[in-house]
Amino acid sequence: MxxxxxxxxxxxxxxxxxxxxxxxxxxxxVVEEALRAGARAIQLRDKSAPARALLEEARQLxxxxxxxxxLLFVNDRLDVALAAGADGVHVGPHDLPVADIRAVAPQGFLxxxxxxxxxxxxxxxxxxxxxxxxxxxxxxxxKTDAGEVLGVEVLGRIASSITIPVVGIGGIKPPxxxxxxxxxxxxxxxxxxxxxxAPDPYQATRELLEPFSIRSGPDPSSPPRSRLT
Amino acid sequence: MxxxxxxxxxxxxxxxxxxxxxxxxxxxxVVEEALRAGARAIQLRDKSAPARALLEEARQLxxxxxxxxxLLFVNDRLDVALAAGADGVHVGPHDLPVADIRAVAPQGFLxxxxxxxxxxxxxxxxxxxxxxxxxxxxxxxxKTDAGEVLGVEVLGRIASSITIPVVGIGGIKPPxxxxxxxxxxxxxxxxxxxxxxAPDPYQATRELLEPFSIRSGPDPSSPPRSRLT
Numbered sequence: 001m002x003x004x005x006x007x008x009x010x011x012x013x014x015x016x017x018x019x020x021x022x023x024x025x026x027x028x029x030v031v032e033e034a035l036r037a038g039a040r041a042i043q044l045r046d047k048s049a050p051a052r053a054l055l056e057e058a059r060q061l062x063x064x065x066x067x068x069x070x071l072l073f074v075n076d077r078l079d080v081a082l083a084a085g086a087d088g089v090h091v092g093p094h095d096l097p098v099a100d101i102r103a104v105a106p107q108g109f110l111x112x113x114x115x116x117x118x119x120x121x122x123x124x125x126x127x128x129x130x131x132x133x134x135x136x137x138x139x140x141x142x143k144t145d146a147g148e149v150l151g152v153e154v155l156g157r158i159a160s161s162i163t164i165p166v167v168g169i170g171g172i173k174p175p176x177x178x179x180x181x182x183x184x185x186x187x188x189x190x191x192x193x194x195x196x197x198a199p200d201p202y203q204a205t206r207e208l209l210e211p212f213s214i215r216s217g218p219d220p221s222s223p224p225r226s227r228l229t
Numbered sequence: 230m231x232x233x234x235x236x237x238x239x240x241x242x243x244x245x246x247x248x249x250x251x252x253x254x255x256x257x258x259v260v261e262e263a264l265r266a267g268a269r270a271i272q273l274r275d276k277s278a279p280a281r282a283l284l285e286e287a288r289q290l291x292x293x294x295x296x297x298x299x300l301l302f303v304n305d306r307l308d309v310a311l312a313a314g315a316d317g318v319h320v321g322p323h324d325l326p327v328a329d330i331r332a333v334a335p336q337g338f339l340x341x342x343x344x345x346x347x348x349x350x351x352x353x354x355x356x357x358x359x360x361x362x363x364x365x366x367x368x369x370x371x372k373t374d375a376g377e378v379l380g381v382e383v384l385g386r387i388a389s390s391i392t393i394p395v396v397g398i399g400g401i402k403p404p405x406x407x408x409x410x411x412x413x414x415x416x417x418x419x420x421x422x423x424x425x426x427a428p429d430p431y432q433a434t435r436e437l438l439e440p441f442s443i444r445s446g447p448d449p450s451s452p453p454r455s456r457l458t
Contacts, residue, residue, distance in 0.1 A: 052323050052326065076280060079311075083333055094279035094282070095279065097281065
């Protein structure tokens with residue numbers, strides 16, 4: 001059984017994959033650097049991949065995340081997440097509703113939900129979401145349909161309005177992560193380009209984890225292997 | 230419990246949805262005409278719809294198909310099929326593998342698999358598929374990536390090489406359906422434009438059902454309501 005505190009700790013940095021940003025490196029290579037640096041949550045996101053190719057990617061990342069005792073989420077495709085034995089799925093407003101996922105997913109399966117305001121976040125929590133990705137906190141080039149920039153202040157309001165972990169997403173680099181850790185109750189940050197496009201994904205992950213690690217205590221370089229089991 | 234013979238009977242005509250072909254009518258309108266004419270299997274196919282919109286469509290068709298005692302399949306998205314309470318999913322070579330679906334789907338959940346030769350069809354049967362869609366039997370404009378035209382002769386070889394029901398797909402109109410019923414062991418046909426784009430979907434469905442109804446016995450206009458339950 002995983003407690004909310006343990007989940008929050010794993011969500012200090014969620015590394016969201018992007019093949020384009022990772023290139024010419026493979027996604028797996030970049031993900032492994034992030035895991036080595038202490039990331040404990042990976043979200044496989046590839047909207048253009050057919051289900052079979054996505055399942056193969058998910059299995060590869062499942063192998064890596066198991067080895068590093070990290071959580072694996074699949075974006076959108078609950079079926080791929082289930083088939084790959086992922087820990088959960090992350091969904092947005094155009095994906096399956098949280099309540100419908102909860103109705104068909106096995107017990108303990110994690111559901112992350114994007115939410116851009118306190119009302120949506122509360123609704124997602126009530127529907128059974130395990131964590132909220134709130135954003136975009138800063139301007140971002142990764143998702144062109146990401147909506148209005150929230151800023152750290154609104155992220156803080158979302159985080160303090162619900163009890164499940166909230167992570168900020170959207171244009172977050174180390175200075176933004178520090179600001180979020182300092183001035184909000186957010187559990188962490190979710191990033192795409194900040195790790196996927198980083199020349200040194202290990203170093204980038206360390207810098208993103210640091211502000212949340214100071215706050216929460218343990219050094220991310222030596223996560224006890226039993227933490228998530 | 231549904232027997233293979235009952236399934237084969239329901240698969241005499243699988244009506245695959247297409248919003249573009251149905252327009253300006255709604256997909257539901259055209260589907261209802263097909264159901265009224267005796268179709269007992271509908272496959273919701275909409276590759277461009279996000280999961281939430283597809284789920285809404287699936288629920289609408291679930292309502293209609295329940296009323297007409299017909300099977301509902303969802304193309305590709307197992308998760309949407311499960312959330313909508315559909316009878317099954319239909320998958321092709323780029324979708325989730327049959328064995329992986331079988332591993333996570335509830336007992337009795339139906340899996341259709343596209344297969345273009347006897348070897349692939351046999352493999353799908355061994356992996357746990359409940360029926361095979363084999364094609365393209367004739368040239369078709371609906372799917373540009375449908376592959377080499379098989380002809381009725383190869384369809385017949387596929388149908389006689391396995392024990393689960395086989396339906397022909399690809400460019401099938403009433404004359405093609407008659408040829409297939411006369412010269413192969415195929416259980417039926419799957420069609421997109423022949424019903425979806427038909428000025429009179431009721432009449433089109435009747436004409437597609439007829440050759441298989443003569444062969445199998447009962448009049449499709451009065452299917453006993455207990456047949457599939």
